Amino acid sequence: MTEEKVILKGSGLTIEQVAKVAREKAEVEITSEAMDRIVAGRNLVFEMAESDVPVYGFTRGVGLNKDRQVVARYYQDYNRNLILSHCVAVKPEASEENVRAILLARLNTLLVGCTGIQPAIVTMYKDFLNHEIHPVIPERGSIGEADITCLSHIGLAMIGEGEVFYKGERMLAAEALRRAGLEPIVLGPKDGLAIVSSNALAAGEGALLLKDIADLIDTADILYALSLEGFKGNVSPLNEAAYKVRPLPGQAYSAKKVREYLKGSYLWLPGVNDTLQDPLSFRGSCHVHGSVRDALEFVLRFMDYQLNTSDDNPCVLVDEKVMFPCSNYEVTSLAIGFEMLGLALSHLSRNACFRTIKLSSPKFTGLSRFLTPADTSVIAYGTIQKTFTSLDAEVRHLSNPVTVDYYSLAGEIEDHASNMPIVVQKTAKIVDNICYILGMEAMHAAQAIDLRKATRLGKGTKAAYDVVREEIPFLEKDRNLTVDIQKAYEIIKSGKLLDAVKKAMTE
Numbered sequence: 415m416t417e418e419k420v421i422l423k424g425s426g427l428t429i430e431q432v433a434k435v436a437r438e439k440a441e442v443e444i445t446s447e448a449m450d451r452i453v454a455g456r457n458l459v460f461e462m463a464e465s466d467v468p469v470y471g472f473t474r475g476v477g478l479n480k481d482r483q484v485v486a487r488y489y490q491d492y493n494r495n496l497i498l499s500h501c502v503a504v505k506p507e508a509s510e511e512n513v514r515a516i517l518l519a520r521l522n523t524l525l526v527g528c529t530g531i532q533p534a535i536v537t538m539y540k541d542f543l544n545h546e547i548h549p550v551i552p553e554r555g556s557i558g559e560a561d562i563t564c565l566s567h568i569g570l571a572m573i574g575e576g577e578v579f580y581k582g583e584r585m586l587a588a589e590a591l592r593r594a595g596l597e598p599i600v601l602g603p604k605d606g607l608a609i610v611s612s613n614a615l616a617a618g619e620g621a622l623l624l625k626d627i628a629d630l631i632d633t634a635d636i637l638y639a640l641s642l643e644g645f646k647g648n649v650s651p652l653n654e655a656a657y658k659v660r661p662l663p664g665q666a667y668s669a670k671k672v673r674e675y676l677k678g679s680y681l682w683l684p685g686v687n688d689t690l691q692d693p694l695s696f697r698g699s700c701h702v703h704g705s706v707r708d709a710l711e712f713v714l715r716f717m718d719y720q721l722n723t724s725d726d727n728p729c730v731l732v733d734e735k736v737m738f739p740c741s742n743y744e745v746t747s748l749a750i751g752f753e754m755l756g757l758a759l760s761h762l763s764r765n766a767c768f769r770t771i772k773l774s775s776p777k778f779t780g781l782s783r784f785l786t787p788a789d790t791s792v793i794a795y796g797t798i799q800k801t802f803t804s805l806d807a808e809v810r811h812l813s814n815p816v817t818v819d820y821y822s823l824a825g826e827i828e829d830h831a832s833n834m835p836i837v838v839q840k841t842a843k844i845v846d847n848i849c850y851i852l853g854m855e856a857m858h859a860a861q862a863i864d865l866r867k868a869t870r871l872g873k874g875t876k877a878a879y880d881v882v883r884e885e886i887p888f889l890e891k892d893r894n895l896t897v898d899i900q901k902a903y904e905i906i907k908s909g910k911l912l913d914a915v916k917k918a919m920t921e
Contacts, residue, residue, distance in 0.1 A: 515621060538596070549576065558817075631762075635671045635703055641859040645773060646681070759809070798854060802851045805847045874918060
């Protein structure tokens, strides 16, 4: 657990902070001003409870049951039943780091102060994070108009029912609360809906994914640079002047980083490359990677809204003393953004596959077929192309849109949906596949560099090459490449390669 705390106030939460809390188990703290907003919202709820004003999900039911009255003496039973009836999600279960991200995402949106939830529940979100109590949350079942079927399992744990992981051990929620010295929540007016009516599952998992995608693009730039050295590629497409006359921000940034990684490389020596133009998979890599960067910028903007504004229905406005139904849980812009990211990543994936195929082709590299060190006795990388192209086929399939596939539900009153969690989760699978694909490109690039006997590598590419060779030795004779592929995947997925290059570039 990191000693640095993340201070929450209902605004300013970043994806880096989400990653710190989710993956490094940083503790969280709530500002007094944010808690004051919670108390004020709760006071308004009690004022409304004593009035005759019908309010959705509060003095009236939810969904098609919006016409059914909820009277004060049944608030606890009604809200408990709301939690139980919405526990309909199915496996797989969210990982503990994803659960932490989900808890954090919901906690910060509660602190905006538009929910009317009781302060004890807000404190419970904080306690769950700081005591490492992680509710077991099945991931499938939400259609993205608030993740009600999944987030209900958080409410289940808060009232002492269901299961959680407590400091890594799975147990009944009641036992975890006892060990942590916490009391189960007694639900009151509006509490059940406040717990379930949020997009926190998609937001939490999505925020972590955006952090991973940002790292993935940086890694792809590094491996493109490494492949250029293995390929003995033409560096003219990196010329800064080309990006000044067509200043698209993503591709200009990628080209700048690749130039930095290749600083000092033999590729810059005069007369090194005798080809006028390389294949597009090499010539246009910065442009393709830049498209992913541009898509990422769009999604980051809408994720910032999602993490730092209220998505509650009904919406509580304390100053105006009103509580009214709305559609602030609508996340179509964000879902479409993740769909766009999936499509952009599929271009990056395919491009990496073509670079890797070219690295094995003598007519492009002047090296041996399939990068073998001995033509007559070692097959080398003759079969591996099936693996990375198979993974790329999965990527293409996963990049197909799903956000427009929905039904009219709940007595046909809920006739729109975004499928946001499904979009996030399939994009996460795309990223995982690409980690394998980039790992296999790294294997080919390092092999080509060794066969070319290129000793003068760039500042960044030398660090990348060294990380690859620490785990995967030169392919001198045929061996079980599944082992090598897994090692390559892990140095990409873990960030080890990216971290090594970042460190080298600052020295």
